Amino acid sequence: MENSKNRKMIIGLTSGNGYGFQPGAWRTPGVDPKSYTSYDARVRQAQAAERGKFQFIFLPDGPFTDDSSLLETEAPNFNLDVMMTLAAVARETKRIGLVATGSTTFNAPYTLAKQFKALDIMSHGRAGWNAITSTSNDVAAIYGQTIPSSRDRYGRAHEVVQLVQAFWGSWGKDAWVHDQKSGRFAKHQEIATVSLKGNYVNARGTLYIPPSEQGQPIVFHAGGSPNAHEFAGRFANVVIGAAFTIEDSIQQRNAFRESAKKYGRDPDEIKFIAGMMTTIVKDRRTALDRRLQLMGHLLPQRVAYLQQMLGIRLDGNDLNEPLSQAQLEAARPSPYDPRSANALKIAKEGWSLKDIIAHGIIDYHPSIVGPGIEAADHMQAWFEAGACDGFWISPDILDDGIDAFVDEVVPILQQRGLFHEDYEGTTLREHIGAPEQYGIDPRV
């Protein structure tokens, strides 16, 4: 399967606060500093990704929980409201899949079912629900609650997904007749009342929404624990992954695939999508300079952190110098940070201290800082090694970073036969090759 010639990668775009994923994105000349509240900007960015045939756009969510003093210089991490944003995007795009995070920990199953199914209807079958559990005490507090144990969070998550999927199927697939001549609006015998008394959630009722063009939304999951493997293996079609090395990514992907098998599913039904951060510019030097312009003010704290990753002393006054031979020989990648080996590899290439950091070695995902072909090579290597089924991209600056990826990376991937030339169909289910599903999966 891994080496099938027809296997194509899936690419998604993530969109956080509307500016981009490098510090300082919001204040870059040419960026609208009000993008945070601009639905025009959100729509434009989704349209850019659609031009590149991205299979989906992904909106993470969570209250901004850090110390608000960070807001002096940086924007909050998330959308004002992910569902309202996707509603706007749904009306102003045609093909791209629309995925948002909705926590199973603090939302009522009925509310989740209704919102995502409505999105699925208004987008004509392009909705995906990233069903996660909340782990932050700050998130809990905003709902007047506390964070349950991991066991209870996932216990509830399993019940919530089952209820949501039951609601999604409560208006039977053929129940809506709407025949003006006969006057028959619906077959009421095919409209079911959902009823579940779980250990964590109860609900009894009906969701009056007929099937969308893809039947019902697709379930995504983001998480890496054994509980996450279990949950995603049972319910998810896509995993929003996070891995720093090919080896780690292969291991994670296999864990999800094994879990899917355990639940009687074809492991190809679950796609592991690796994260990737991008600064795509014509050459490496210009790309590094762009990074330095964005995060230059953070160099002192990044140098301090790099010291820990490499286990050596670094001098913040020598930003323009490469590490000395002695430093390189003394360096030991920290076993506590999986990014450390890559940091040392970059350092050994002879880049200056600030350029090492500008390579994005402390980013949340592997970073490509350079021309499009470097991104394409990275993606091909991971994909062909079976490390992932695709990538979700976090551009440095959304306004021009999506276009750079679309213009400089996508054509190479297409030439190499790794990425589709156009959307296969009209629904997200078709884009990612997820099997038909409606209501609760009878296998579960």
Add this chain to the structure above:
Amino acid sequence: MENSKNRKMIIGLTSGNGYGFQPGAWRTPGVDPKSYTSYDARVRQAQAAERGKFQFIFLPDGPFTDDSSLLETEAPNFNLDVMMTLAAVARETKRIGLVATGSTTFNAPYTLAKQFKALDIMSHGRAGWNAITSTSNDVAAIYGQTIPSSRDRYGRAHEVVQLVQAFWGSWGKDAWVHDQKSGRFAKHQEIATVSLKGNYVNARGTLYIPPSEQGQPIVFHAGGSPNAHEFAGRFANVVIGAAFTIEDSIQQRNAFRESAKKYGRDPDEIKFIAGMMTTIVKDRRTALDRRLQLMGHLLPQRVAYLQQMLGIRLDGNDLNEPLSQAQLEAARPSPYDPRSANALKIAKEGWSLKDIIAHGIIDYHPSIVGPGIEAADHMQAWFEAGACDGFWISPDILDDGIDAFVDEVVPILQQRGLFHEDYEGTTLREHIGAPEQYGIDPRV
């Protein structure tokens, strides 16, 4: 105040399932039978109301709770999802206010605050929240809960509104700097953490949404009990009212105004909007025929109900005959149905039994079935008597019923100086003359 020459009425449109407010609307030739799931239809209808300078569109909400066998011939009552619908409408209209129901009984304050403020941002200051309490056991069951007592429902409602308004103001009015040159994104000292431990709800956190063009959304309320007077008098700027007679409407409006005074507010800050159902056609006969075409299949059950309203026997086989002199003399309007006196008045005009019913005498609000001038006369009489500050309109069929009202009623009201020629400003707050407010009102 009541007789001020400059006083203009407020007009809103309600939009339920997308078809209209008479049974059979969905199956009328020319109506798209898939309007229930059509966001195009919702947008088109809102645009029609905006053409008529309506101050707002109002989307009631609630799960469809009746016996699903009704769905054999009729559509559910509500939108797929009111907020997703208004998100679509917000992007494709310019001026009209956007109001939806959000229950205080089963939603988390943070969720309500976030969704309505996001709508306020995306509509550039046109959002209104109809804050209600839920009373239906079926609604409770879908959230896995039971309906609290009236006292507890309103106790919780008071806390929820205060929390929502506190969240709305938690990002201070001038906190968002977004100055690219200085690199200052926000004044973090002006970003407050909301913290409330109530008897019914708790929350601690911050909503990271800056002010909209109107500051924050406006609060509406729908209800008629002493608890509703109390709640709306304290918090609401608009009451979605229901009254069948001028006298009743005056009394209700005064109750809300008195309650506002009790809370130290100017009673003009609260607008009482009366309901009205419409079939606007060039003449009464054609209008009655349109009604009969819509609800003709329901005549037998309506005749049975009219018997109770008038306290006399009626013969369902004599649909084409007026009531006899003996029947009219024996008729006694039921004290249990405030519509009965009007039903008898129509009967005494000599209409046939089916035409009496076609006048909408058993509708949920006063019905106008006739030419535009009859609607204008009704509205002028109520408005000038101080019975209301405006009307919310439920057209028989949305697709052409809104246009009929806009073309046939609005110009007459404008000629009479009763309705504005154009929007006064760009925000809902300006449209209805609501005072500035941001965060929790310091008077409360």
